[in-house]
Amino acid sequence: MWCPSAAATGDHVNRCSGPAGSGMWCRGRGAEVILSKNKNQNHSALRVKSRDRQHSASMFQARHVPLEIVLLRPEKTEEMERAVHLLQGHATVVVDLQRLDAAQAQRFIDFLAGAVWSLDGTLERVSEQVIVAAPMSVLLSN
Template identity: 25%
Template structure:
């Protein structure tokens, strides 16, 4: 600022502008404040699948409870007596129906039961080919 600026100020035509300085927070202050705004994205629970080889009908209620708690249940009846297997399948199928769930036979003695929150999709033709459903037996008996 020169002499002319001083003269203008003395006459009152131009006023001196005082600049205000605000002190910016130090990087350490910024880090402590930014931590308060952090939100965890992974708040959902993981998906759980229950795999079971039931031996007695008494286990059916616990399996239905897993479905009520939105867990998928895979049942393997390879070592279960056929009459017990049928009772358990009937019981669990009723629970699946009541919960608007789905069921799928995966193999000869393996079944998948899922709650309504899970959608089961499958390639029906490959399943039928695998179990020889599409291939009719020849006339007069077995192949």
């Protein structure tokens, strides 16, 4: 449930009153945060649904995901789905497009850009033929 009494300011979210594990919503500046307790595990998870990428990058996430970087060298556009599945699993994907012709490479980039946008991630061009797609939990800088 949404908690109107939550004093969510700056880089932290004050706790809302309610039963543990109820999955309550708190709304902060530029982000919606849901606090929930997984019944199968003994820790709480904090998920951020961002409207402001810079603000959400500074928020603490309780769930620790090991960093994984995967290099893909696709030979056909059907391999786009693998890149998206890796992103959904919180892996950073480096894509070398040299084996695709110009039209296929553009289609691959467009498809991946849509997936990155929907997952609130980041897409950066490293060189003419290499792009990096990162999930929300990874901050890319130039």
